Amino acid sequence: MATNHEAFDEARQFIPGGVNSPVRAFRAVGGTPVFFASGFGCKVTDIEGREYIDYVGSWGPHILGHAQEKIVNAIARAARASTSFGAPTVSETALAKAIIEDYPNCERVRLTNSGTEAVMSALRLARGFTHRSKIVKFAGCYHGHVDSLLVAAGSGALTFGSPDSGGVTPAVAQDTIVLPYNDVDAVERAFAQWGAEIACTILEPVAGNMGVVLPVRGFLESVAAITRESGALFIMDEVMTGYRVALGGAQQLFNVLPDLTVLGKIIGGGMPLAAFGGRAEIMDQLAPLGPVYQAGTLSGNPVAVSAGLAALTQLRSHREIYARLEVLSARLAAGLSDAAEAAGVPIYLARCGSMLTPFFQQGPVRNLDHAKKSDTARFSRFHAAMLKRGVYLPPSQFEAWFVSNAHTFKDIDATVDAARESLVECAA
Ligand code: HOZ
Numbered sequence: 001m002a003t004n005h006e007a008f009d010e011a012r013q014f015i016p017g018g019v020n021s022p023v024r025a026f027r028a029v030g031g032t033p034v035f036f037a038s039g040f041g042c043k044v045t046d047i048e049g050r051e052y053i054d055y056v057g058s059w060g061p062h063i064l065g066h067a068q069e070k071i072v073n074a075i076a077r078a079a080r081a082s083t084s085f086g087a088p089t090v091s092e093t094a095l096a097k098a099i100i101e102d103y104p105n106c107e108r109v110r111l112t113n114s115g116t117e118a119v120m121s122a123l124r125l126a127r128g129f130t131h132r133s134k135i136v137k138f139a140g141c142y143h144g145h146v147d148s149l150l151v152a153a154g155s156g157a158l159t160f161g162s163p164d165s166g167g168v169t170p171a172v173a174q175d176t177i178v179l180p181y182n183d184v185d186a187v188e189r190a191f192a193q194w195g196a197e198i199a200c201t202i203l204e205p206v207a208g209n210m211g212v213v214l215p216v217r218g219f220l221e222s223v224a225a226i227t228r229e230s231g232a233l234f235i236m237d238e239v240m241t242g243y244r245v246a247l248g249g250a251q252q253l254f255n256v257l258p259d260l261t262v263l264g265k266i267i268g269g270g271m272p273l274a275a276f277g278g279r280a281e282i283m284d285q286l287a288p289l290g291p292v293y294q295a296g297t298l299s300g301n302p303v304a305v306s307a308g309l310a311a312l313t314q315l316r317s318h319r320e321i322y323a324r325l326e327v328l329s330a331r332l333a334a335g336l337s338d339a340a341e342a343a344g345v346p347i348y349l350a351r352c353g354s355m356l357t358p359f360f361q362q363g364p365v366r367n368l369d370h371a372k373k374s375d376t377a378r379f380s381r382f383h384a385a386m387l388k389r390g391v392y393l394p395p396s397q398f399e400a401w402f403v404s405n406a407h408t409f410k411d412i413d414a415t416v417d418a419a420r421e422s423l424v425e426c427a428a
Helices: 004-014 069-080 090-102 115-130 184-197 219-229 249-253 302-317 320-343 376-388 409-426
Strands: 036-040 043-046 051-054 108-112 134-138 176-179 198-203 233-238 260-263 274-278 348-352 355-359
Touching (some): 069 302, 090 108, 090 274, 115 134, 115 198, 115 233, 115 274, 134 184, 176 184, 320 348, 320 355, 320 409, 376 409
Parallel strands (some): 198 233, 233 260
Antiparallel strands (some): 036 043, 043 051, 108 274, 260 274
16 A cells, blocks of 8 residues: 555656645645545545544535535436436436525526636626626635636635736736725725726635635625626625535625625535526526527536535535534634634634634734735644644645534544644644
């Protein structure tokens, strides 16, 4: 059996950086990435047989835990009936219907394979609908690796210090207006200057890709109002927050509805699936009804859809899961804060439901500039110390931790115990 180190050495010979997505490479925290063999509930086991309590949850999808029985059974049933038709199935309609019931701004939904694809399509649709070119985004928000949004981007792009990616042409980047998160004045100024050219504003209603950053009171309402006043569309990227911070996402939690919603992660039950939706008059601009082209051989893939439906069916029929997640996550957050105080390590704990980030700094953290003040070297030492104690955390300061319904109070308390020791260890 290979060790993680050996597996990584071999992977690097065949895959750029040894990984199929940069944040997995552990470059921000150092050390060797963990190669996983299996996962069950909130626990994951690496190829060396070591078990960890997992707070990555595949970067958000596993709200019900790994290898959840009903999801696995649904996948097996669907796969036995064929892994793909490239033609409509009734389960796609069922998934779209469920999303439409939970997201009142969505009258029509189109399924895609990834959040990146859904965002890219939503932007094209906004441009096609408004006949305008420019888009407004916020520094530190990450919307997948879409060319026009890899400007001041969060997640891996931020972690590796390349928020403006190579390969994005100046012509594409010049249509992207980047503003500071939580700054309504900046939004007003941008619309005063370019309002007639702006097709849409896109944001994460709770940012999760510069670490968790909550919207300040009134921010979402103001952005929605200013955007609409100019005739542009307001897009909420709820890939991370959808079905996570509430069944109806952040738009339900903060009671602000967008024109277009982008979903991913949880709606695929851990399989590659995402979606975008909105009012019929906008969505019906998509081909084959309208002039905005969008397509995909594997879009609405029956195996992915079955996994997503199994996940959503459980979340919708057991809404008490969200109350339980809140209690577990609050306990974890409080435990981490206490442990940090005891160790004399300044931490600003940001949390929205079961998404949280302990920023290694005093805070408050309201935007990307604030997030960047974190002590990333100390975070790296903390990450390594936690890994040694059997806790698997996102390998970057600028990511969200996810608590799942498979976590127990015992898991949370074991994590806090590990954090207490790790914080002392990394205090120096
Ligand atoms: N949205 C995910 C975390 N920020 C992306 C994971 C990845 O890039 O692999």
